[in-house]
Amino acid sequence: MPLIMIVIGGSSSKMLAQDLANELRCKYLPASVSHFPDGETYVRIEADDIDDEVVVVQSSHPDHNLVELLLIQDAAIGLGARKVSTVVPYFGYARQDERFKKGEALSAKVMVRLMEMNSSKFVSVDIHKPIVLDWFRGDAYDVHAAPCIGKFFKGHGVDLVLAPDEGALQRASEVARAIGVEWDYLEKTRLSGEVVRMAPKNVDAKDKNALIVDDIISTGGTIEAAANQLKILGAKSVTAVCTHGLFAKGALDRLRKCCNAVYSTNTIENEVSVISVAPQIAKALR
Numbered sequence: 001m002p003l004i005m006i007v008i009g010g011s012s013s014k015m016l017a018q019d020l021a022n023e024l025r026c027k028y029l030p031a032s033v034s035h036f037p038d039g040e041t042y043v044r045i046e047a048d049d050i051d052d053e054v055v056v057v058q059s060s061h062p063d064h065n066l067v068e069l070l071l072i073q074d075a076a077i078g079l080g081a082r083k084v085s086t087v088v089p090y091f092g093y094a095r096q097d098e099r100f101k102k103g104e105a106l107s108a109k110v111m112v113r114l115m116e117m118n119s120s121k122f123v124s125v126d127i128h129k130p131i132v133l134d135w136f137r138g139d140a141y142d143v144h145a146a147p148c149i150g151k152f153f154k155g156h157g158v159d160l161v162l163a164p165d166e167g168a169l170q171r172a173s174e175v176a177r178a179i180g181v182e183w184d185y186l187e188k189t190r191l192s193g194e195v196v197r198m199a200p201k202n203v204d205a206k207d208k209n210a211l212i213v214d215d216i217i218s219t220g221g222t223i224e225a226a227a228n229q230l231k232i233l234g235a236k237s238v239t240a241v242c243t244h245g246l247f248a249k250g251a252l253d254r255l256r257k258c259c260n261a262v263y264s265t266n267t268i269e270n271e272v273s274v275i276s277v278a279p280q281i282a283k284a285l286r
């Protein structure tokens with residue numbers, strides 16, 4: 001039986017929203033989005049009155065996508081939606097979850113409180129800091145991409161899964177278990193925004209097809225350092241995969257020089273976002 005739900009995709013997440021509607025066997029509607037000459041965003045949901053639950057799917061990065069998300073939620077409420085669930089596949093600002101220096105904004109809390117205005121359920125994927133979920137005053141879920149990543153690589157010759165640092169080991173181990181191979185971690189030190197160093201570490205990567213798994217690839221500095229370290233350790237091939245492929249400042253070109261292949265999930269849609277996280281999100285919405 002299809003669920004009585006309508007999935008509405010914002011412009012950052014059209015493909016994922018369609019996948020999700022297929023998973024949930026319910027109707028998909030794209031939000032109609034354009035911009036006024038001064039740059040302000042115009043949103044319309046082209047539908048008759050809605051008396052079902054609406055699932056809005058839209059990442060909140062960069063900032064204009066957040067504005068679009070808030071307007072789609074309001075448009076759904078305006079059409080009579082009974083309940084609005086908000087799926088934010090990539091939640092921007094999750095790294096500013098503290099006032100690290102006196103006088104700073106607590107950005108992550110501001111963003112999630114805005115999303116809560118017209119929504120009672122929040123779902124995100126591999127959110128960088130899970131504390132964000134506690135700030136949403138409704139049902140909030142963080143979905144793991146690892147099962148989808150593991151399924152994608154199963155049977156593709158991966159021998160070893162690596163986390164770029166110990167903090168990312170849980171995710172790497174989930175992926176490795178889904179594939180059925182060993183896992184380990186490297187030791188990362190960030191020297192600057194774009195420069196990362198990997199400490200030499202005794203990882204048994206010799207002649208292995210290694211898969212590096214991280215939550216975010218931004219500048220690519222982390223993966224580049226990890227890939228170079230794995231080559232020093234004698235890896236036969238190095239593939240990189242992340243949940244959120246931001247690929248800032250030409251990161252994809254940079255990584256293609258040191259990795260055999262690079263992939264991401266579709267939380268951010270790009271040319272390598274071939275792994276859909278829709279099955280995991282659907283579980284949180286059913």
Ligand code: R5P
Binds near residue numbers: 218
């Ligand atoms: C850091 O905590 C994250 O897990 C990623 O490792 C980081 O955001 C990757 O950034 P970049 O690609 O710029 O090294």
